[in-house]
Amino acid sequence: MGIYEILKSAHSGWRYLVIILLLVAFINALMGYVGKKPYTEGNRKLNVFALISAHIQFVLGLVIYFMHDWYKGDSSVAIQRYWKMEHVSMMLIAIILITVGNARSKKGVTASAKHKTIFIFFGLALLLITGAIFAMIKVDPSRHLFGM
Template sequence: MTLYEILKNAHSGWRYIVIILLFVAVVTALKGWLGAKNYTEGNRKLNVFTLISAHIQLLFGIALYFLSPLTKGPMSEAMYRYWKVEHISMMVLAIILITVGNAQSKKIVDESGKHRAIGIYFGIALILIVAAIFMMANSDPSKTWFGMS
């Protein structure tokens, strides 16, 4: 097994951890915000684990970006353009939103405001990630909706 294959499998499997944690964090934050619930240590840990998992995924992705043959093709073809520009741009933006949302929640004193910050920033990041999955399925004929070959 080559380094590329190892990283590709790690990146492919780790995405489920990121998506599950992000979804749970968004749902928890929305319930906390709309239900005026306390912001607990468990909420903080969930948000930090989500942040860490997204950053680990980014590291896998950056390494893959330089090793993948999918980033070496012509920009005129949708599949290569997606992997070379669109995928990394959307994912980096999603991770920036997760990072900013977590940082904002730390600065806010009001518990409802903490939930609101996480719900909005993490929610937009989740929407971006789901949109990127749809774009991938449309751009790369070898991929299905959840990116499985």
């Protein structure tokens, strides 16, 4: 097994941690916002762990992207266009949303504002990631919902 296969396996497995952490942070922020709960150190750490896991996933993805030469793919072929442009673009936007959401939550004055910021930005990132999964299934029917 070469380095490419190892990185690809790591990227494939790490996605579950990213999605779980984002979901937990999103639900936690929703409950904190709706329930008017205080913004605790635990909330902050959860958000940072979600952020870090997403960044690690993105870096692994970029390494795989350039190792496999996806950037050289033919844009007129749906599967190659997806991996060349669509997947990378959607994941970059998701990473930006997660990063901006985490940074803005730190600047929030009230606990409610912090929870709301995480809820909105992490929620948008989750929607984008879900959209990317469904787009992948559309262009490559051999893959299923969990991207295997």
